[in-house]
Each structure stands twice: as structure tokens, then as C-alpha cells.
Amino acid sequence: MKPTVSKRGSWRPTSRTIRLEKGAATFTAAPGAAVTEGGRPVATIALRPDVSGEATRLSHGSLTFFLIKRGAKWGVRVRDREADALKNFRGVEAFPPDLAWRFLARFEKYQPPKKIEVPNVLEKPEIQDSPGAVVFSKDGKSYRIETLVGGRAGELFLVFGDQTNGKETYRGGRTLTTPPPTPDGTVFVDFNRAINPPCVFTPYATCPLPPKTNVLALSVTAGEKNYGKH
Numbered sequence: 001m002k003p004t005v006s007k008r009g010s011w012r013p014t015s016r017t018i019r020l021e022k023g024a025a026t027f028t029a030a031p032g033a034a035v036t037e038g039g040r041p042v043a044t045i046a047l048r049p050d051v052s053g054e055a056t057r058l059s060h061g062s063l064t065f066f067l068i069k070r071g072a073k074w075g076v077r078v079r080d081r082e083a084d085a086l087k088n089f090r091g092v093e094a095f096p097p098d099l100a101w102r103f104l105a106r107f108e109k110y111q112p113p114k115k116i117e118v119p120n121v122l123e124k125p126e127i128q129d130s131p132g133a134v135v136f137s138k139d140g141k142s143y144r145i146e147t148l149v150g151g152r153a154g155e156l157f158l159v160f161g162d163q164t165n166g167k168e169t170y171r172g173g174r175t176l177t178t179p180p181p182t183p184d185g186t187v188f189v190d191f192n193r194a195i196n197p198p199c200v201f202t203p204y205a206t207c208p209l210p211p212k213t214n215v216l217a218l219s220v221t222a223g224e225k226n227y228g229k230h
Contacts, residue, residue, distance in 0.1 A: 016060075018047065018067075020074060025049070025067055027058060035060045049074070070206050071124055085201075092196065093225045101191040101222035105136035107156075107181035116146055118159065119209040121172065121199055126208075134158070134187055135191075136176070138218060145214050146177075154180030156187065160194075161210035162220040170200045170226050173210040194223025201227060 016035065017028045029035040035042050036059045047056045047067050055066040062082040068075050080086070088182035107123040113129040120126065133146045134156065150157030174194045181187040198205035 012069075018076065023063075025074070027056075032061065050077075060088060068206070070122060071126075081178075091226050093220050095225065097192050098222055101220065103136040103138075103189045103191075105187050105189045106132040107185050107187045108133045108135060109181075109185070114146070116211055116213075118148070118211055121205075121207050121209065132181075133157070134189055136189055141218075143216050143218060145216070146211060148175045151180075156181070158189075159197075159208050159210050159214060161215035162218055164214070164219050164221065168221070168225050170196050172197060172199055172207060173215075175208075176223070191220050191222040193209075194220065196224050196227060 003106065010082035014206055016030050016033060019026045019028070026044060027035075027042070027047050028044045031041060037045060037056060042058065045056065045057075046060075049055055049067040049069040051069045055068070057064055057066045059065075062080050063078055064081075065076055065078045068077050076106035109132040110130060113131050115127050116130045117125045118128050128148055130146045130148060133144050135142060135144050137143070145158050145160050147156040147158055149155075156178045158178065159173060159174040160176065162169070165171050165173055176189070176194045177187050178187050
């Protein structure tokens with residue numbers, strides 16, 4: 001099932017309808033369709049997209065679906081608890097944990113936040129706020145990664161590339177979330193916790209790619225390895 005929002009707002013082949021008018025979306029269930037939101041049956045409901053902070057998530061049988069918005073484009077993301085890919089999932093291979101890839105890095109705060117260009121798989125870069133950069137040293141050399149906002153408590157989100165990409169790891173880079181920096185400007189960066197973006201699992205995800213400044217001249221042999229053929 002690959003539902004999309006058409007010009008008329010219909011979702012086939014299930015006879016359920018999503019209407020998009022003046023930037024606002026509404027879902028209407030077909031008569032007798034068992035569609036719920038938060039466990040409560042719905043007939044018609046306004047839909048918040050993912051960019052609003054918390055998307056309206058609807059359920060029908062084993063499916064959960066919600067609206068996504070990427071620039072001026074809208075889509076419907078569907079997740080199936082009974083999907084073969086989920087049933088057959090056996091985990092992601094990772095490098096052995098290595099204390100050498102844990103760093104007490106320096107956080108260089110941008111005041112005000114710096115605007116940086118973040119590319120993505122849609123080939124339409126987005127301009128996002130960077131609260132600062134993390135700087136760490138490895139084998140006598142200094143490396144720098146510009147960060148994005150990673151959480152409400154001040155966590156940092158790193159989208160980075162390295163020399164393992166396209167070999168041991170995903171060609172589109174990996175991501176890492178750190179704890180909030182301390183008041184003295186230090187931040188704990190553990191590359192053993194580096195993970196793949198959703199695009200490593202499916203061609204239908206929309207993932208950020210590392211900005212050019214975040215592609216390290218270094219082989220980060222820590223964290224998750226590549227998965228599948230994406």
C-alpha cells in the first residue's frame with residue numbers, strides 16, 4: 001500500500017479521504033471503517049503534519065499513518081506492524097564498542113544560532129539553525145561538527161559523514177544525539193551510539209545528509225554499520 005495525497009485529496013484503494021485546502025488537512029473515514037486516534041474512533045478529524053511538532057496519528061488494523069510535509073510537498077507515511085520487513089528484521093550490525101571513540105568534546109556555542117544548509121535525499125537543502133559546533137581531538141588532530149537542535153532539554157543532534165561511508169557504513173552518513181553541553185562548554189560525544197538514518201531501511205524516507213563541513217577526514221569505526229541495499 002503506497003497512499004498519496006492526490007490533487008483531489010483521495011487515498012486509494014481504501015475509500016478513506018484526506019482533503020487538503022489552504023494548507024489545512026482533514027481526514028474522513030469511510031462508513032464502517034475502524035479508524036482510531038489515540039484509541040478513540042474517528043469519523044472526521046483535522047490532521048496535524050509532522051512539522052507541527054506532533055503529527056496526528058491514525059490507526060486502522062495493523063496500520064498507523066500520519067501526514068508529512070517536506071517544503072511545499074505533502075505525503076502520507078504509513079507504518080505496518082505486520083510488514084514482512086519488520087517481521088524479518090534481525091537487527092543492525094555494529095562495530096565492537098570502543099572506548100577510544102568516546103570524547104569529552106568542546107562545545108563552541110553560536111550566539112545567535114548560525115544558519116547552516118542541511119542537504120537531504122530530496123536534493124532540496126534546508127536552512128536550519130545550528131546552536132554551535134562540537135570540537136574533539138583524535139590521534140593529535142582536531143575535528144569539528146556543526147550541530148542541530150536535538151531535544152527540548154538542550155541535546156545536540158549531529159549529522160556527520162566519515163571515510164567509512166559507502167564501505168562499512170551507509171553512504172549517506174550517520175547521526176548521533178549527545179547530552180546537553182555542560183555550563184563550562186563541554187559535551188560528551190560517544191560515536192559508539194552513532195546510528196543510521198531511516199533512509200538506510202527504505203527508499204521512501206526523507207533524511208538529512210551531512211553538511212560539507214561535517215564530513216570528517218577520518219574513519220569512524222564505531223556505531224552502526226550499513227544495512228540492506230539502500
